[in-house]
Amino acid sequence: MCAIEIFGHVREVDCYPSISIAYRILFTVHVTVASAERSFSKLKLLKNYLRSTMTQERLNGLATLCIEKKLLDDIDIDPIISDFASRNVRRNF
Numbered sequence: 001m002c003a004i005e006i007f008g009h010v011r012e013v014d015c016y017p018s019i020s021i022a023y024r025i026l027f028t029v030h031v032t033v034a035s036a037e038r039s040f041s042k043l044k045l046l047k048n049y050l051r052s053t054m055t056q057e058r059l060n061g062l063a064t065l066c067i068e069k070k071l072l073d074d075i076d077i078d079p080i081i082s083d084f085a086s087r088n089v090r091r092n093f
Contacts, residue, residue: 003027042066 001009007023010016043063065072 039063039067 003023003026007020007027010019010023043059045066
């Protein structure tokens with residue numbers, strides 16, 4: 001029997017309230033904390049590689065980009081680059 005079937009049976013019998021509560025807690029707790037672990041490992045890599053030449057603000061920005069890589073891959077960067085280039089045109093006087 002899987003956990004859901006056991007939980008259903010415990011609720012039908014209604015004589016083990018503590019087990020019912022324990023299963024409800026089990027079903028609400030996250031299975032892993034992979035995103036937090038991934039965040040710390042990326043931050044560790046960035047900090048070791050660029051420790052002496054980076055400010056905290058830049059480190060935070062790069063860490064966010066590394067952690068949210070899937071979201072970043074979906075963004076079309078061409079308009080962003082064009083906007084940046086148009087605002088920072090070098091002027092020759």
